Amino acid sequence: MSAPSDLALVPFISVEDMMRLVHKLGLRDMLAHLADAIEADFLRWESFDKTPRVASHSTDGVIELMPTSDGAQYAFKYVNGHPANLARGFQTVAAFGGLSRVDNGYPVLLSEMTLLTAMRTAATSAMAARALAPKNSKVMGMIGNGAQCEFQALAMAEVVGIEQVRLWDIDARATEKAMRNLSETSLEVIACKSAEEAIAGAQILTTCTADKQFATILSDNMVGAGVHLNAIGGDCPGKTELHRDVLYRSDIFVEFPPQTRIEGEIQQLEPDYPVTELWQVLAQQASGRTHTDQITLFDSVGFAIEDFSALKFVRSAALQQGTYSMLDLVADPDDPRDLFGMLGRAKFPRLLNTPI
C-alpha cells in the first residue's frame, strides 16, 4: 500500500507527547499561557457557537461530549466523570478530543486531554481569580487534594501570585501526596488537620472534591467576608460542595449559565437566581469585585470554550516543539468520490483476486 497522503494524516498528541511538551515549556509557563489563551477567547465569547455539553449518565458516572466552534475552528472533547473509579485504580476523569476546520470539516488535531483538562481547569480557575479575588491575595486554602490539587496551586501561584497553600482532604494520603509533589516548588505548603484550619487566613478558598452527592464541604459559618471562592468539584447534577446559604451570601460568577444551572453549585438555587457571566467581567461589561467585604464565587463546571482554547494552544506549541506524531485518521482517495476505488487499489490480494 502506498503511504497515506498529507490530507489523511492528523497531528496527534499522545500522553507521552503532552508530558514532553509540559517539560519543554515548563508547567508554570504552560499554565500561564493557557490562562491567557482562555481569557483571550472569553473576551470574544459572543463569536462562539455554544451548547450545553451532551451527557450520558449511568449509575457509575457520566460520559460527556463538549463541542464548540468560533466559525473557523471546531473543538470537541470526550470526557468521563466516574467518582468510584478512584477506588478501582482508574482516573476519575479521563479525556481526549480534537480540533477541526469548519470550512471543510477535516480534523487538524487529536490529543490526549486528561492532562490537558487538569491544566486548563486550573488555568481557568486562576484566570477567574485574577479578575475576582481580593487584590494581593497570597494565601489559598484548598479542600480536596486529588488530581486537580497541584495544578490549581501552581496556576494560582503563577497567575495570581499565591505564596502559601493550605491543604486539607478527608483522606490524609491525598494531602501527603500533594505535600510531596509541591515540596520542590517555591510555594509554602501547609498540611492542615481540618477544613477550618485550611481556610484560616486564606483570601482564596478552592473546593475540589469528587463525591457525586449533595455534599457540604463549606458550610455557611466557615466562609468569612471578603474571600474568593473557587468551587471546582461540583460539576454535575446532584454533585455540589457548598451549603446553599453560602451561595446566598456570594456574588456568583459562571461560565455558561444554561450549563451551570444544571451542573454547578447554583443547581441548588431558583432557576432564575441572578448570576454574572465571567466573560462579561473580563470584557468590562459587568462588575466583578466591587468592595472588600464581598464574597465572590466562581461556580466552575468547565466549559467547551476552555478546551477549544487549550487545544489551539497545544496544537501550535506541539507543532513548534515537535511533540506529536502523525495519525492515519482520514481516508483520502485520489478522487473524493472514489472511496471504494481506494479500497480496491490497495495492494492487498483479497479484494482484487476474489469476487467481491
Place this chain on the structure above:
Amino acid sequence: MSAPSDLALVPFISVEDMMRLVHKLGLRDMLAHLADAIEADFLRWESFDKTPRVASHSTDGVIELMPTSDGAQYAFKYVNGHPANLARGFQTVAAFGGLSRVDNGYPVLLSEMTLLTAMRTAATSAMAARALAPKNSKVMGMIGNGAQCEFQALAMAEVVGIEQVRLWDIDARATEKAMRNLSETSLEVIACKSAEEAIAGAQILTTCTADKQFATILSDNMVGAGVHLNAIGGDCPGKTELHRDVLYRSDIFVEFPPQTRIEGEIQQLEPDYPVTELWQVLAQQASGRTHTDQITLFDSVGFAIEDFSALKFVRSAALQQGTYSMLDLVADPDDPRDLFGMLGRAKFPRLLNTPI
C-alpha cells in the same frame, strides 16, 4: 520515560488498518456482518440511550457528534458533511469515533470511520431493504454515483440478492467510476442516460446525491407502484431528494423520528405526519410491506446506533485479525489521584531540575 501501562493504551484502527481488515474479511462478507450486527442492535432498540445528533452548522457544511449507549458500552462518532468539499478535492464526509466502557468511562477503541460510515450506511440500507423491499427484488436503480454508490450496490447484492444495478448521475464521470469499480464483481451493471432509464424495471430505487438544497431527484410521476425507495442523500435540514408528493404516496420508515423529522425527507411534511420506526418492523411490532402495490420508503439519515454496532463489530474483528495498533491516549498514573506526580516522575530534566 517508562512505557505506558495497559490502561493507557487504546486499540486504534487507522485507515490502513481498516483497509487491511476489509481485505481480510472480504468486503461483501463484511457488509453482511455489519447488516446483521446493526439488525441485532435494532432488535434491542429500547435498551439504547438515544439523542438526536449534535450539529454545528456553518455556511460550508455541518460537523456532528453522534453519541449513544446501551448501558454497557458507549459509542460516539465525529462526522462532517460538506457538499462543496468534492470540488475542492476533499471527502464530502470524513469521520472517526470510538467506543468506551460505561462503568469506568475509559475508551476501548478509537477508529477511522470514513470507510466504516460508508460500509455501515450501505449495510443499514440493505438491512432495511431486506425487511421492506418486494420479495425477490433483483434490480436496483441508483441515482447518485458518488462515494456511497459501490457500497450500496454490494450490500444490496449480498444481503438482498440484487443482481442488476442501473446507474445514473448528473456527472457522467461519477457513473464511469462506479462502472469501472463494479466491473470485477458478479453484478450486472448498466450505465444509464437518465434517471428515468435508471429506474426502469427496478424494484429498489436508491437516491444518493449530495446537494445541500431542496432537490427533486425523484418526482412523483417517476415512482411506480410496488417499489422500495432507499433515500440516503437527504440527511440534513434543507437537503432532500424526493418530491413531497412521492412521500404522500409512500409508507415511510425511519430510524429515530426526532432526528429524521429535522434531517430526513419528512422535514417536508407536517411534524406529526405518521411514520413507522424501522426497529418496530424488525421486531414484528409494526407492519412493513403488506401488499404488492405499496410504495415503501426508508427515509435514512444515519443514526448513532448504527455506528455503535459497526464499532463493536470492527473492534472485535480487528483484535482478532491483528489490524490495529495501540495508542497512548489515556494518562494512567500509578495513583489515580497523582496526575501531577506522573508528570514529575517522567524522565525529563526540565520539570525536576528547575523550579516548577
